[in-house]
Amino acid sequence: MAHTSQNGTLTAPRAFGSGYLFGVPLGDLGLFTTLLMSAAVGFAAFFASTFCAIITLLFYKVATSHMPDFTITYKWVGLPVGVVVLLLTLAYLGTLWVKRKLRKG
Template sequence: MTMTTDMTNSTAPVKPGTLFGIPVGELGWFASLLMGTAVGFAAFFAATFVGIISIMAINTIGHHAIDYSLAYKRIGLPIGLLVIAVAYAYLATLWTKRILRKA
């Protein structure tokens, strides 16, 4: 028994305003706020995790006593706020372009 597979290389056209196939250019204002906030929170948690792991490694290797709350204050919060501001600006630009294009 032989198995044949059809591996055609079909490339779908990419619409402008898509990110990994998600049509971010077609989001409304509330969905844009929700997506921007979600990206900001994800960046905050990822940066805080990396900060905690880094502080743990520094404390272990160098026999220091760095406070873990610095991971939230000095690493996670600034990165989260920066990412949320950039996401809001990007999504607001896409939303404004879509609204002006319809008018």
């Protein structure tokens, strides 16, 4: 599916392999922006996985009438997921940043 630009020429949609994800130019980010975006995604993954783990333990408590230790949601679920997502995001965005720097230099 091609789009028409303002001057009437057809443009192809941005592809995932060219450094674009959902139209966001991830390949054009600077070093600070790369680090900031990676940290934001890591924090979001930490909080989302912790929330899901707390909800799961609440359902477990209702089903079994046992009081679970809710600190495991942070230590065993939230922290590992947040760290893994942070590292994956840093690796992906970092390689895009390095490729752009090598291409320019």
